[in-house]
Amino acid sequence: MAETLELILAEREELTPYVTRFVLRSPTGATLPGYSAGAHLTLTTPSGEKRSYSLVEAGEQQPTEYTVCVRREDQGRGGSLSMHRHARIGDTLTVSGPHNSFGLEPARRYLLIAGGIGVTPIRSMANELRRNEDAIVDVVYLSRSRDDTAFAEEFEQSGAVVHHSAVQGRFDLWPLLAEPDEDTRVYCCGPQPLIDDLLALTMHWRPSRVHVEDFAGVDALGGRQVPFQAVWEPTGEQITVPAGRSLLHTLRDHGIRVPSSCESGTCGSCRIRLISGEADHRDLVLTEDERSRYMMPCVSRAAGPEVSVAPDGFEDPPH
Ligand code: FES
Incomplete structure (x- = not known):
């Protein structure tokens, strides 16, 4: 079972009007449990709710810090708002993890697809895969507008397709997925409609080649609640x-x-x-x-x- 850690919020930075980056370190400066790309932490927010956030940096055996990005959800139930409004540098936050249910499996080619804040594990994967010169990595990053696009410049400079639907309309994934390829693995993280779309468009792929994660994670009190x-x-x-x-x-x-x-x-x-x-x-x-x-x-x-x-x-x- 993953450890529970008390970590200090060492840095926070607004990446966009909606997305803030938080860096957590050990109060003693000790190294932290290692993780691989696609892993996430579960944080107890200042309001006491537990929320899972993907680590955005490439995997590390002995990291000295964990970095997550949190999108402010004004219509949410408070976890992200609490992080944005009340998490201050120097605060102690309880963290469990890292856990990884979305890890990279071996392949020759990777197609990484991010929607909105689903970019967090995809960024970690893209950076980890860049260490492997033999891997072919294609990245598609979909968002509503540039204002809503954390790390936009970094992705553009790395050659990723960065697409803003409010300006350019809906992105057609079909040309990328029409031909199933045994040597390719597809990883997609984003909102449920994007995942539903991707799963529908990859029905003819071998299921083991297609990996998805709902960036909203799972929420113990989310969904329909009846006794x-x-x-x-x-x-x-x-x-x-x-x-x-x-x-x-x-x-x-x-x-x-x-x-x-x-x-x-x-x-x-x-x-x-x-x-x-x-x-x-x-x-x-x-x-x-x-x-x-x-x-x-x-x-x-x-x-x-x-x-x-x-x-x-x-x-x-x-x-
Ligand atoms: S406590 Fe982790 S899956 Fe339930």
């Missing part, structure tokens, strides 16, 4: 999970210990068994196969009125 019943299978206890409270925290409210780390559906540490009922899976961890038998209670809820759950490792009762 549901959970039955804790080992004891038969009936538990009501209210709207606005995660299954993980509701189980804990009832004295049931479930380990956790990121609490944002990305690290895998809170996995429990799904014994019956249908889950509304909101994590980025479980495979399709695993989803009928497990769920991640930090973010996922019941799809119907009730689920029956148990600790990881619990066996189905004999029928």
Whole structure:
């Protein structure tokens, strides 16, 4: 399980009117746990909410700092606003990670596609891949306008396609994806409509060649929130999970210990068994196969009125 660290906010810089860069260091100057491109941290924001942010620099074995970029979401529920408004240089922030569920796999050619603030892991990947002279790397960076484009100049100078939809209209990805290529891996991070588009346009690709991450990460209180019943299978206890409270925290409210780390559906540490009922899976961890038998209670809820759950490792009762 990844460590929890208390780090000092050492630098902050406005990259655009919406995007601010935050640099975190150890209070003692010690090196930090290493990470590879595509990894993210889970930060506890000054308002106490947990949010996952991708690391924007190339991977390092022994980094002395972590850099994340946060887009201010005025209509969000406060995590990014809290970072923008209340995180001050010198503050101590609690960080868990780094975790990586979006790592680079070996390939000869990479097509990296970023939408908006989804550029953060893509920048880390592009910079990491530049260390490998044999890799062919093509980057497409889509945003609404130049004002909304962190690192615009850097990407333009590196030869990436940088496209602003408010000025140039919708970018057509099809010419880049029409011919599936076994030696190419596609990585895309951005808002859900971009990911949906990409997945639709790569239906004819081998699934293992296409990697996506929703930059918004997963949010324990996001999505539709309705109450549901959970039955804790080992004891038969009936538990009501209210709207606005995660299954993980509701189980804990009832004295049931479930380990956790990121609490944002990305690290895998809170996995429990799904014994019956249908889950509304909101994590980025479980495979399709695993989803009928497990769920991640930090973010996922019941799809119907009730689920029956148990600790990881619990066996189905004999029928
Ligand atoms: S605590 Fe990390 S996936 Fe649930």
